[in-house]
Amino acid sequence: MNHRLAVDLGERSYPIIIGSGLLGADRLRPHLDGRQVLVVSNETIAPLYLDKVLADLHGYRVGQHILRDGEPFKTWDELGGILAALAGIRASRDAVIIALGGGVVGDMSGFAASVWMRGIEFLQIPTTLLAMVDSSVGGKTGVNLPEGKNLVGAFHQPRAVIADLDTLNTLPEREFRAGLAEAIKYGAIVDAGLFEWYERHLDAILARDPMALLEVVKTSCTIKADIVKRDEHEHGDRALLNFGHTFGHAIETLGGYSQHLHGEAVALGMVLAARLSTALKRAPAADSGRLTALIERLGMPTTLPPGFSPAAMVAAMRLDKKVLNDTLRLILWRGIGQADIVPGVPEADILATLSA
Missing domain, CATH: 3.40.50.1970 (Rossmann fold)
Structure with missing residues (x-):
């Protein structure tokens, strides 16, 4: 259909x-x-x-x-x-x-x-x-x-x-799973019910059930189309779609664009953003745990790989497109389904999360 x-x-x-x-x-x-x-x-x-x-x-x-x-x-x-x-x-x-x-x-x-x-x-x-x-x-x-x-x-x-x-x-299995991380992002930032749907249906999706795949693509495109309609050029809400991406892009850059697929880097970036949100007392630790568990079920890493310096990560993040007036803006959350644009996060807190 x-x-x-x-x-x-x-x-x-x-x-x-x-x-x-x-x-x-x-x-x-x-x-x-x-x-x-x-x-x-x-x-x-x-x-x-x-x-x-x-x-x-x-x-x-x-x-x-x-x-x-x-x-x-x-x-x-x-x-x-x-x-x-x-x-x-x-x-x-x-x-x-x-x-x-x-x-x-x-x-x-x-x-x-x-x-x-x-x-x-x-x-x-x-x-x-x-x-x-x-x-x-x-x-x-x-x-x-x-x-x-x-x-x-x-x-x-x-x-x-x-x-x-x-x-x-x-599509190779590794690339399929990497793409699924971007789909899970929509539940993480917009719809707690959708996030729960992924928790319940992940096995069917990984088995590439046709109806489950149709639902994944249809739901993702519906959410993104609505956000793009409201904010085509990323002056407001559309920036929320970058949840995990500031960390993720830094991971890709430091890996020479060959160590991690984009979706893998974003998956780890979402976990890091969730942990930082918890450390800043913006979000419950339980929600960070649920996201980490779902990413682990995808078979993806949830900690920085060896050799990735926290200081180098922050330096790479400072070239992110969301930096304004030399101030790093991050997409953090208040828990599953609730994301925010947060400027001025202390660098010490970012380094502590990356070092944990």
Whole structure:
């Protein structure tokens, strides 16, 4: 059964279509105005699903660009390859980029679309759980620098998001679990009942039960679409979606973007944010314990790996995009389902949590 949602942004509104059998079913044409299309994928996903996408593009002038797979390749050099491919098909302002892959493919394709001729359309076809529940929705695009994650980018909303749950059948277990951490985040910051649902249904989700997966993606997209509608450019509520991310991005940066998957780093970051909230007497220790237990059931670490210096972590966190006037703002919580933006947390408290 297919499900359709909408991200309501006035003239820039777009649909999110979730279901099975969506690729190769002529779902793309309603979202393509021009006749030029560049399909961007990566070396892992292209052999699996590129042919199905191309089958829907008969009659278009189609180019392909295949990225190397993984966060270490979310770079300026790889972005330049996408732009060169657009030049290669003589892409005009009515060209469309189709992003077929996970978060790296989607972020880089969206950023390329935002700067080509000062902005062209792009279409998200997420093939990882993390991209389906988070990165494909909301228009955040960008590339990484050695100094920090996503420091260069733009807000550029997609034309549509088409999430074919069948693509999750080929997703490696480690990446599946990492994506699930981002979905659990929505319960942690918005809905205590949803968090409890994850506690009760985690085994079915890990078994990739189709109805459970539909519920995970549908619920996550519904919550994110509502938040993006209220705060598209992250001036307020949308920042709450970064629960665990300030810690997590620092973990990714210090690991050279190769030690931890994004979802793994965010999972550990959420645990650290919850523990810091407890240390600051903002939240009950029992809720921190429940989050830690759920992350452990995912098989993910809940303490900093050896060799990660607390001082280096704080230094990396100071390059986070939520820093204002040289003051670090963290997303903390008052317990499950209740998150806040908290400026001016004493550095000594952060270091103590990281050292524990």
